[in-house]
Amino acid sequence: MIELVDVVKKYRIGIHEVVALNGVSLSVRDGEFVVIMGPSGSGKSTLLHLIGCLDKPTSGKVIIDGLDTSKLSDRELTELRRDKIGFVFQQYYLIPTLTALENVELPMVFKGVPKEKRHSRAEELLELVGLKGKEDRKPKELSGGEQQRVAIARALANEPSILLCDEPTGNLDTKSGKVVMDIIKRLNVEEGVTVVLVTHDPSLSDYGDRVVRIRDGRIIHAD
């Protein structure tokens, strides 16, 4: 369960103040697939980063599974991200020196999962995203779609209950975009993973149980 209560996020650039989010309240039930849509600069990424505890709101509350994240220490926030949340970014952000398999293992390394176990889990996950046989490739030896699938596998490594996707298909062609979206949808349906996906691509709205529209840092329409 994700709850945002009157969240405001302001950025300061020199003497100017940019209001990226201006009083956003939102709640996402467990197992729900929510698509957040809005034009560029509307505050979608900012919203997702706040949900994912990568950033802190200027005011308002972000509550994850009943935990008020503003009360957590940096260490606790790190553990929350590690154990409960999976991120998928538009730019994949794979570690270039590590193979696909090792990239997937990384969150488990941080969690202290024993080598054997994390190895076999990473293999399973890569198979799940259709990359069996490409475990030992470095990111640059994979296509964009494949890299994004590695990123999804990595996001799932520690069995998170929440998957946060920021324009996951933004850098992909339609076909590989569809492959990625189908994987995400399947995870939501079959594994019950809560998905919050932000995009400005209207064609992705069909995947969601619910679409939330955002503009100028405010939710304008929620159905």
Place this chain on the structure above:
Amino acid sequence: MLIELALRNLARTKVRSTLAIIGIVIGVMAISSIGIFGESLKAVILENFKDVANEVIITPNYIHGYTSIDARTVRKIETIPFAETVIPVKSESALVEYRGKKTYVTVYGIDVRKTKDLFELERGTYKGCLVGSKIADFFKLRVGSRITVAGKDFRVTGIIKEGARFDINPNYAVILPLRDFDRVFNDKEYSMVIVKVRSIDKIDAFKKAVDKIVNRKENKVSVFEMKMIIERIKNVFGKVTLFLMAIAGVSLLVAGISILNIMLMSTIERTKEIGLMRAIGAYRETILKLFLTEALILGLVGSAVGGALSFLGGYSIDILILKTAKYVFAPSSIVYVFLGIAFGILTALISAMYPAWKASKLEPIEALRYE
């Protein structure tokens, strides 16, 4: 896995990492080679004194008005169980003449059976009058030459090998058997007693015994340990070595700065990666550890190679300056190699501290968005 990650990161910038390692290699090599040399130099010098380390010199206590040691006192000293050899010595300044040339020298009277414990001979035998090598050079003496000491004639039976002692300078000495000395200088009392103590660690016990037996009523004699003088020498050479090593340490400092530099570059270049790792569950300490591990690897590799090469360096300097390499692998030299290695590793770690700290302080989202 952290180590694996660190290794791959280092491999990513091979040239840079190699240069950093070379810096450490040179630094460690400089420090350790000089350490080895300093230690060898000390050993070579102390080699000259190794026979006297267990010696103690007993002199009259001039401050309390004693100018000589009487035979009774000598006999008392001889009863002390820790004394292995007791060599009472008489001395007097006297004019020595040979074929029209003359000079004042210190003439010593020592029991003929004991002179061999103090001096080595270049030529001849211990039986009679011995002369130091410088005296022999001065007068152009040979074994058999007849010299005049304080008006009495003596035949030179031996020429003392060049050497160094703290109590008697063998190079400028003229030594007579006690009986001859007494004949020339009318039964003078002893001016000092040289005692070889059974072993170095018995010296303190011996000194206590002297205080109890000889100095019971009055402080008649003073006791000097050769050990102390040797300690001083060791001390001075230790300081010289340290000073030289500090100079060599500058090269390690340079290596440290280069590590600081490449690590800073690395944190900047890898900002996004750091952000990503923080996003997927790496603690600040994990990032800190990652960077320190990278530095540690540079330090370990550089120091190990530098340590190994320092034997080569030490060997070369020793051969060049001391003409001997026998102390290169002495345990006391090897200590310096480990010291160099420790400094190398420490330098790498200390230099990486600031970049690692900086990397660990990055806010995840700012790092991820860094362009």
